[in-house]
Amino acid sequence: PTGRGSQGRKRKGKPFARGAKKGPRKVRRAEEVLFDENDRKEFLTGFRKRKQQRRERGLLEQKESEKRDRRLKRKEKREALKDCEDQSIVTKREEEQLKELKEIAKKHGLGEESESEEASKIPQKDKDE
Secondary structure, three states, X not given: OOXXXXXOOOOOOOOOOOOOOOOOOOOOOOOOOOOOHHHHHHHHHOHHHHHHHHHHHXXXXXXXXXXXXXXXXXXXXXXXXXXXXXXXXXXXXHHHHHHHHHHHHHHOOOOHHHHHHHHHHOOOHHHHO
């Protein structure tokens, strides 16, 4: 070694890698490749169709994931309302249901007593005048 790196060194050992055979390599060639012209044409001209299918599939998956997210949020909201210690929170739907129940009670004469009692408690200035 004269300090020239690997250029000045001679290789020791075998000149070929382990397991390598000396001599010409055998090349395997396929005998014949057959193409169906219709399939080839469909493949070459179908890129746009396949891309469109991928887009549609992606949109469907996106819509489904949004639905899942909405369902999950509603479920969490319901659980939060159940777990809420303050039960004074009344939703609009519950208010509507209460109004409907009161109207039904009026029709059947169940709520008249409580209303008459409330009316008697209110001063009746309008009737006297």
